[in-house]
Amino acid sequence: MKFAKRSMQDANERLGDSLESARAWLGGPLISKLLGLVVLAYVLLCLLLGWYWSREPGLEPLVTAREARVEGELTVQTLQAVMTTLLDKPGGFISNDIMPPGLMMDNMPNWEFGVLVQVRDMTRALRRDMARSQSQSTEDRDLARAEPRFHFDNKSWAMPASESEYRDGLRALASYEQRLQQGDAAFYPRADSLASWLGDVSTRLGSLSQRLSASVGREPLSDSGRARERTPWTQIDDVFYEARGTSWALVHLLRAVEQDYAEVLGKKNAQVSLQQIIRDLEATQAPLWSPMVLNGSGFGVLANHSLVMANYLSRANAALIDLRRLLEQG
Template sequence: MSQKPEDTFQEDLAASGVAPARRGWGARLGGLFRRRAPAAAPPPVGGGGRWRRTILLGVGGLVILFVLYMAVGAFVVHTVDDDPDFAVASPLANGSKAVEIAAALIERETGDAHRWTANDPFFLPGSLLDNMPNYQQGIIYALSRFTAEMGDQIGRSRGSSQVDPDLDRATGLLRYPGTIWLFDLSTSWAPTASSESQYRAAARALRSYNERVAAGTAPFERRADNLLQTVDRFAADLGSQSSVIADHIEASRGWLIDTRADDIFYSTKGRLYAYFLVMRALGQDFDGVLAQSGATKIWAEMVDNLREAAELQPLVVMNGRADAMFQPNHLAAQGFFLLRARTQMRELSNVLRN
């Protein structure tokens, strides 16, 4: 059968590379109205991405809360309590006022009014503090010297007699390091006694001794030679601390930033404050001896100088040159009052010897 002319024409177009036309007008119009396929929708975000964002937001929130907790907590905890009017509310009749104020001061700094901050671990706000821990450790150091003198001098009837067990125990406990928390990894992995628990045990030992003094069953020798030895030991300790201040001033004065100056300042301040309270109370315990020796006025002046030195509390401790116009030297100012009090202690020693 012979091919139609139309079929022959289409075959010739195909052979020449030209696309054949659609057959009929309906096919052409149908192409105009053919519905296009919709665009592919983006794949939904998986659940893992949402969880990652939630975890990151949660961790960030916890970090912010921890920073706020540490900063605000450190501000709340920080207290350098140098109240010159601190006293025992109900003093023990016939007991030693000096022993009683020492026990009360230990209890105040280890939980009754303030928390002990020198041993706070890194996750507690007190670990950010610097001045308060040095101040508290300075107080304990001075009180350990006082209890040692009590055991060696005032708390013994004579030099060859036995040391009072409560005073001996208190002295040992107050020499416990102030930086021990519930663990001391330098010695053992096992839990150990914290610094504040040891110091509070020392306060109980002092109260036990004072109760026996009030009952007349423990010695408290109100003699001039005992007071003389105690004053001399305190003066020697202040002389040693003045040397620390002088050496630091000489080595680093004029530095714009001196991170060690405030450590020395507040450690010395703690010693001076404790000595001020103890010496004021000893003046009441030995009022008869002082009056008989004519040393009452010198004693009062010495106590006043200790108070002035203990009350120094600059906003920022600076260690400038002694002749600086705009940068003071707070260590030098503190050392002046310290040496003045020490000089008056030496005068007291001379008066008590006569």
């Protein structure tokens, strides 16, 4: 009897020791390993999503000329398609993200800002010039609603979010397009309105070209003759991708303008000039094979991607200035 009791006590003690050991094992290294695996999986997922979301849209036509039935419709449709691509591309609109991986991404938000600036400029040109017969005429109600929506802060994530304001602007553009088809809205493809918008584009490209060129060792001179500050090395890739976004949007918008202003361009013999501008801007969308934006000095061993981009933008801007001058001549 005593032997049986002792055996049971020994068994209970061994069981208790085993349970204690199991608790210590479960509460120690195993939990740490599981947490480590979860964190590793999360980091890998963020890296994969970040890579996928960083892929820029291509230059395939967003809208075909066959879909447009009235003058100006192709430009409005292209403007909507550019903005829709900005909002619905992989990852959506990233500039106002507050969680990884969007929070940690740097290049795509700058690309988005470059596109957004061109959307804002074209919407303003439509409201100010293209949809009005003269300066004293009444502005279009839908364009008057769309323009301030697109100028909303691109980093607002709530109350309201940037996306909600931009989609409201898209709805206003869609309403303008529908009224344009029905003859209840107007679009005037005049040389002066096109020249005015091209002036805005030229200003943007000139500024970007200067900022890109300021990445090199020698400091460029300002208008007063004093040296400007160089672009900080932490912002070199920011300016580069803003320029790529700007160029991507301009390629699509200029293709649409080429169709809607075909008669004006034909009278001025300016089709070839516009096509050359589009070709120069298309060259800015070549794949970047380097894992980062290189900033070599002058004729050094490493490339300077910013200077290559500045060269394309400067060529396009020079052609834009000539085209604008040609359109303004009687």
